[in-house]
Amino acid sequence: MALRFFNTYSRELEEFHPLDPAGHEVKVYTCGPTVYSHAHIGNFRAYLFEDLLQRHLELRGFNVRRVMNITDVDDKTIRGSRAEGVPLEQFTSPFKKAFFEDLDTLLIKRADFFPEATDPKQIAAMIEMIKTLVARGLAYQAEDKSVYFRINRFPEYGRLAHFDLAELRSTGRVKSDEYDKEHVGDFALWKAWDEEDGPVKWESPWGSGRPGWHIECSAMATQLLGEQLDIHCGGVDNIFPHHEAEIAQTEGCTGKKFVRYWLHCAHLLVEGQKMSKSLGNFYTLRDVLAKGYSGREVRYALMRVHYRAPLNFTWEGMEEARQAIGRVDDWVRRLREKAEENVQRPMSNVQRPIEEEQGTIERPQTSNGFDEALDDDLNISGALGVLFETIRETNRALDLGSLDSSAASAWLEWWERIDRVLAIGGEERALPPEIETLGEARVQARLAKDWRKSDELRDELAARGWEARDTKDGQKITRRGGT
RNA sequence: GGCGGGGUAGCCAAGUGGUAAGGUCGGGGUCUGCAAAACCUCUAUUCGCGGGUUCGAUUCCCGCCCCCGCCUCCA
Numbered sequence: 001m002a003l004r005f006f007n008t009y010s011r012e013l014e015e016f017h018p019l020d021p022a023g024h025e026v027k028v029y030t031c032g033p034t035v036y037s038h039a040h041i042g043n044f045r046a047y048l049f050e051d052l053l054q055r056h057l058e059l060r061g062f063n064v065r066r067v068m069n070i071t072d073v074d075d076k077t078i079r080g081s082r083a084e085g086v087p088l089e090q091f092t093s094p095f096k097k098a099f100f101e102d103l104d105t106l107l108i109k110r111a112d113f114f115p116e117a118t119d120p121k122q123i124a125a126m127i128e129m130i131k132t133l134v135a136r137g138l139a140y141q142a143e144d145k146s147v148y149f150r151i152n153r154f155p156e157y158g159r160l161a162h163f164d165l166a167e168l169r170s171t172g173r174v175k176s177d178e179y180d181k182e183h184v185g186d187f188a189l190w191k192a193w194d195e196e197d198g199p200v201k202w203e204s205p206w207g208s209g210r211p212g213w214h215i216e217c218s219a220m221a222t223q224l225l226g227e228q229l230d231i232h233c234g235g236v237d238n239i240f241p242h243h244e245a246e247i248a249q250t251e252g253c254t255g256k257k258f259v260r261y262w263l264h265c266a267h268l269l270v271e272g273q274k275m276s277k278s279l280g281n282f283y284t285l286r287d288v289l290a291k292g293y294s295g296r297e298v299r300y301a302l303m304r305v306h307y308r309a310p311l312n313f314t315w316e317g318m319e320e321a322r323q324a325i326g327r328v329d330d331w332v333r334r335l336r337e338k339a340e341e342n343v344q345r346p347m348s349n350v351q352r353p354i355e356e357e358q359g360t361i362e363r364p365q366t367s368n369g370f371d372e373a374l375d376d377d378l379n380i381s382g383a384l385g386v387l388f389e390t391i392r393e394t395n396r397a398l399d400l401g402s403l404d405s406s407a408a409s410a411w412l413e414w415w416e417r418i419d420r421v422l423a424i425g426g427e428e429r430a431l432p433p434e435i436e437t438l439g440e441a442r443v444q445a446r447l448a449k450d451w452r453k454s455d456e457l458r459d460e461l462a463a464r465g466w467e468a469r470d471t472k473d474g475q476k477i478t479r480r481g482g483t
Numbered sequence: 484g485g486c487g488g489g490g491u492a493g494c495c496a497a498g499u500g501g502u503a504a505g506g507u508c509g510g511g512g513u514c515u516g517c518a519a520a521a522c523c524u525c526u527a528u529u530c531g532c533g534g535g536u537u538c539g540a541u542u543c544c545c546g547c548c549c550c551c552g553c554c555u556c557c558a
Contacts, residue, residue, distance in 0.1 A: 011487085031558070039558085046558035074556070162486050163554065187555060213556045235558030236488075242556070266488060267552065276557060304506080305496070310489060310551060320495065320507045327506085330520060373497090381497045385505040392505095392522085399514095399522055451516055458518080469519045476520085 003060060003375045005231075006308060008239060008262040009160055013377060018062065018230045019260065025063045027225040028054065029259075030111065031217060031234040031242070032068040035095035036076040040282035041302060041313065042268035042275035044106060046235045048299060049265040049307040049378075051108040053233065055421040056374045067224045068111040069217055070096060073118050073210055078200050088200050089118070102285045105295035107423040115220040117211065125219040126211045127204050129253050130189045138252045141206050142180040145192035151185045154248045160262065161240035187245050188212035214245035221258075222250060232259040236266055265307040272312060288318070292482045296424050297321045303422075307378060322481045324388075329426050331391045332415060333478070334398060336428075338408035364390075364414035374421065387418065431477060435466050439477045442468060446475070 003016045018026045030050045033039045039047075047068075054064045071077075072092040081091035096116075103110065115122055130147055133139035138154060141147045151157045151165065158165050165185055192209040193201040201208040211219075221229060227250070234243060243262065250258040267274045275282045288298050301321035305311040368390070373382030394411055397403035403411075419425040431439065442457035458468045467480045 008487090033558085034556095043558050049558090071556095076556095161553075164485065185555065233558090237553065237557050239487085240553060240555075245555085264487095265558070267558075269551070272551070274552065274557085278557070308488065309496085312495085312551095314494085316494065316507085323508090324506055327520095334521085379497075381495095381505075385497060388505050395521055396523090446516095449516075455517075467519070470515070470517095471520080472514095478520095 004377060005261055005263055006377050008264050009259075011162075014261065016261065019228055024061075025065060026057055026230045027228075028057075028064055028066040028231045028233070029217070029221045029225060029229050030066060030068045030232075031238055032070050032114065033095075033099055034071040034074055034076060035092040035099060036074075036080045037095060037277065038098055038284040038286060039102060040275060040277065040284050041288060041298065042235075042282060044102065044108075044285060044298075045268040045302045045311065046233070046265050047103070047108055048106060048303050050233050051106075051423075052303060052307070052374075052378055052380065052421065053231070053263065054109055055423070056378060059371065059417075059421050060375075065225065066111040067113045067115065067220060069220050070099075070114055070116045071213065071216060072096065072116050073200060074213055078197055081200075082196075082198055105285060105289070106299045107295060113224050115224060117216045122216070122220055122223065123202050123211060125223050126215045127190075129215060129219055129222075129249060130211075131205065132253045133189065133249065136252065138248075139189055140182070142182075144180040145207050146180070146188050146209065147190035147206050148181050148186040149189055149245065149248055149252075150182060151187075151248065152183055154252055156251070157185075157244060157248050160244050160247060163240060163244075185241075187214060187241060189215050189249070214242055215249055217242070218246050218249040218253075221246075222254070227254040227256050227258070229259045231261045231263060233263045233265070236264045239264055263307075266310045268302070269310050269312045270314075275313065283313070291315075291318075293318055293322065294482055296426065297325055297481070300325055300424050304380060304384060306380060325424055325426070326480060327391065328387070328424065330478070331395060332412070332425060333428075335394070335408045335412045335415070337473075338398060338403065339405050339412055341405040364411055368414075370418050383418075383421075387422075390414075429479070431466075435461065435464065435477060438464075439468065439475060443475055446470070 004013050005016055006012070007014045017023065020026070028050075030047070033043060050066075050068075054066060057064050073088060077088060077092055081088045084091055117123075130139060133149065134141070134147065137150070139147055139149050165183075189212050190204055190206055190209050191212055192207060197210065200210060202210060221232075232243065232246075239262075247258050269275060270281050270283070273279065273281060285295075285298065289295070297318065298321075301313075301318050302311065304321070304324075369386040370383050373379045373386060376382070390411075394403060398408075415425070438457055438461055442454055442461075445451075445453040445457060461468050461477065462480075465480060465482060466477050469476045469478070
């Protein structure tokens with residue numbers, strides 16, 4: 001099956017073909033965070049979806065060139081810096097740093113560029129775009145000195161969201177400065193300085209002020225990726241007005257189709273409601289980590305539901321993620337042990353091709369459904385289904401002794417390949433010395449058949465987050481859950 | 484009101500015009516000193532509701548109901 005995505009623009013599943021004539025490079029723009037506080041896990045759901053997209057495209061052989069912007073100037077960042085009485089840059093910088101740390105925690109691949117809105121080069125590019133729009137009559141300076149986009153001159157406006165402009169209803173969420181504008185729907189490209197902005201301002205042909213939010217993305221995307229993008233992503237709440245505005249501005253300047261595939265992810269809910277800072281019902285990644293969950297557990301929990309379906313965040317869901325990941329870990333560990341048997345006696349009886357004929361375990365197929373599931377608009381549930389079925393089947397074969405070390409190696413390779421997309425695999429870590437000591441004591445107790453002491457030591461280990469299991473090959477100690 | 488997304492087992496969640504993947508939880512079993520892990524097994528005659536098309540619909544069509552979101556700077 002061909003790779004296909006649901007395009008918000010057409011509201012249809014479309015086969016994916018990049019702009020690059022060679023069919024190799026894919027240009028992706030993803031809306032990033034506004035750094036006025038820590039991003040919450042709802043934000044990270046979107047970034048995880050984008051990470052999954054990038055990783056799958058890469059697995060499919062595309063070379064992804066991706067940009068994610070950092071909005072470090074807007075009403076909220078200015079308000080924050082004033083409240084703390086520090087310069088804007090000083091206010092946003094810790095949140096930028098935290099954002100990148102959080103990306104690492106969740107094993108989200110870095111974009112190629114993280115342009116910042118306050119970068120003078122970007123501001124200059126934004127001003128250039130606005131100049132072009134003004135010159136073309138697509139924008140005008142109003143009495144309040146701000147510059148607005150004239151949506152009536154861009155007939156396509158509303159097409160992405162499928163909105164009829166005449167039907168737009170004000171939610172009253174935004175303070176209206178409507179009488180300065182020709183149309184309520186006209187949006188700011190350049191916001192004239194006012195007292196609330198304090199020292200935050202840049203010079204422009206229209207006086208001092210700062211750029212509007214939407215123009216930021218248009219300028220950065222075209223600067224770094226060119227006038228036409230393959231894929232543009234974001235949360236569904238960005239469809240209107242943000243992405244609509246981006247189309248208007250960019251196409252207003254270039255006259256070319258801006259984005260070929262628009263992909264939007266649904267919201268993360270908490271108790272059935274959208275998780276958002278304004279409602280106050282949000283968790284930051286740090287909140288979840290503080291409960292003892294690891295980055296990859298959060299990653300799994302937020303990634304396991306299809307990106308276009310709402311996902312309800314619950315602690316029960318976190319526990320499920322922990323269990324599922326533990327199952328994967330145990331399986332991988334088992335395969336590694338099996339695979340190593342090969343290394344220990346490498347040369348002995350060179351060829352035993354006969355083992356293949358004993359109706360043993362099948363080797364992994366290059367594709368046994370995992371890639372194909374993701375090709376279908378990133379059907380992660382289908383892909384995970386393939387993984388877990390594989391786990392059950394290979395575990396069964398291991399139980400029966402019908403999976404030899406070379407087959408184990410082959411399955412391990414299969415796993416390592418798909419984990420380049422999932423990135424949920426854990427790392428083997430050495431036992432801390434005190435755990436080692438307790439484990440050793442338990443082995444001795446067991447040799448002496450001192451079951452009571454053995455059980456006590458097992459409880460002791462469990463209390464420290466480690467689990468002792470007695471297997472045919474002796475005691476095994478593993479970390480359960482958490483980091 | 485307009486525009487979207489979603490309604491499948493206790494919970495999470497795939498999916499197909501031919502009779503329901505997978506995860507998690509819970510019950511039973513094999514294994515174990517006891518456990519754990521793993522494996523086996525049980526848990527939706529049924530896919531929001533009502534019509535229609537069809538030999539047959541959870542899947543296609545029509546009409547409803549419920550939940551969530553967007554409707555001018557929220558991922």
